[in-house]
Amino acid sequence: MTDIAIAAQGLGRRFGRRGRRALDRCEFVLPAGRVCALVGPNGAGKSTLLSLAAGLLRPSEGRVTVLGTTPAGARERLAYVAQDKPLHPHLTVAATLRLGRELNPGRWDESVARRIVTDADLDMDAKIRALSGGQRTQVALALALAKRPELLLLDEPMADLDPLARHRITGLLMADAAEHGTTIVMSSHVVAELEGSCDHLLLLGAGRVRLAGPLDDLLAAHRLVTGPAQDSLDPHTVVESRTTGRQLTALIRPAGPVPASWQTAEPTLEELVLGHLRGPDAPALSLTESEEAAA
Numbered sequence: 002m003t004d005i006a007i008a009a010q011g012l013g014r015r016f017g018r019r020g021r022r023a024l025d026r027c028e029f030v031l032p033a034g035r036v037c038a039l040v041g042p043n044g045a046g047k048s049t050l051l052s053l054a055a056g057l058l059r060p061s062e063g064r065v066t067v068l069g070t071t072p073a074g075a076r077e078r079l080a081y082v083a084q085d086k087p088l089h090p091h092l093t094v095a096a097t098l099r100l101g102r103e104l105n106p107g108r109w110d111e112s113v114a115r116r117i118v119t120d121a122d123l124d125m126d127a128k129i130r131a132l133s134g135g136q137r138t139q140v141a142l143a144l145a146l147a148k149r150p151e152l153l154l155l156d157e158p159m160a161d162l163d164p165l166a167r168h169r170i171t172g173l174l175m176a177d178a179a180e181h182g183t184t185i186v187m188s189s190h191v192v193a194e195l196e197g198s199c200d201h202l203l204l205l206g207a208g209r210v211r212l213a214g215p216l217d218d219l220l221a222a223h224r225l226v227t228g229p230a231q232d233s234l235d236p237h238t239v240v241e242s243r244t245t246g247r248q249l250t251a252l253i254r255p256a257g258p259v260p261a262s263w264q265t266a267e268p269t270l271e272e273l274v275l276g277h278l279r280g281p282d283a284p285a286l287s288l289t290e291s292e293e294a295a296a
């Protein structure tokens with residue numbers, strides 16, 4: 002086991018010679034054992050980042066280190082569930098799991114795979130092509146978890162799951178992380194669902210890292226404030242602000258005390274992310290874990 006699950010240095014990826022960079026000069030460190038929410042607007046570069054970490058794409062610039070080595074070198078120790086959940090359509094569920102076992106000798110945990118497909122009420126003899134999108138997702142998650150990876154990369158894993166399946170799979174992922182110390186990086190647009198399950202955040206915007214670090218520290222570095230519209234927010238960093246009549250509501254990074262006449266509260270994860278999506282030009286903030294927390 003290494004202390005760092007993913008480290009990106011000057012990481013960039015361009016598609017085509019003249020193409021816009023999908024990722025641009027990304028720098029971040031994700032300590033091992035964390036559950037990291039990967040968020041950002043459509044086209045921000047989330048899938049590109051996950052594909053680079055999984056070793057399915059190569060960087061155009063910079064580098065990404067995974068579990069202390071190259072993504073290719075870490076391939077056996079990581080699992081990746083891509084957005085389109087590629088599985089062999091002509092295989093049955095049972096044959097898919099059998100293939101997973103054969104491809105991962107020594108690591109395969111049949112019980113977790115069986116549990117996921119049984120809980121999803123899947124017929125072992127059903128062909129993958131006959132399954133619904135959400136059912137296919139659960140087979141892909143069964144394959145990924147049964148591999149007992151040290152790093153699990155999930156691209157919008159909950160997008161096509163029903164609420165009960167989401168609840169069940171989230172519980173399973175959290176239990177896995179707690180029991181085995183698995184690092185999980187999970188992209189999602191449903192930020193409210195990540196609240197309570199993630200302890201680390203990576204927010205991308207237009208291919209750049211906008212926020213990175215331990216979730217509690219990032220939340221503590223921000224305040225949601227409400228006050229008179231005519232008041233100045235200097236010298237605080239304003240991520241996003243809106244005026245309704247005579248009232249101003251803003252997401253700020255305080256640079257000192259906020260006037261006592263202002264109402265202030267720590268934002269929720271959803272408020273933090275929404276604020277940064279509405280204020281894409283706010284300065285980026287990367288926080289590293291304190292030694293105490295990392296111990």
Ligand SMILES: Nc1ncnc2c1ncn2[C@@H]1O[C@H](COP(=O)(O)OP(=O)(O)OP(=O)(O)O)[C@@H](O)[C@H]1O
Binds near residue numbers: 042044049
């Ligand atoms: N294979 C590709 N060829 C050309 N451009 C690509 C390719 N894959 C991604 N891109 C471009 O890279 C950028 C980032 O795409 P990416 O899929 O990583 O974003 P995302 O954050 O995962 O988006 P979403 O939330 O919509 O899934 C987009 O502008 C996209 O058009």
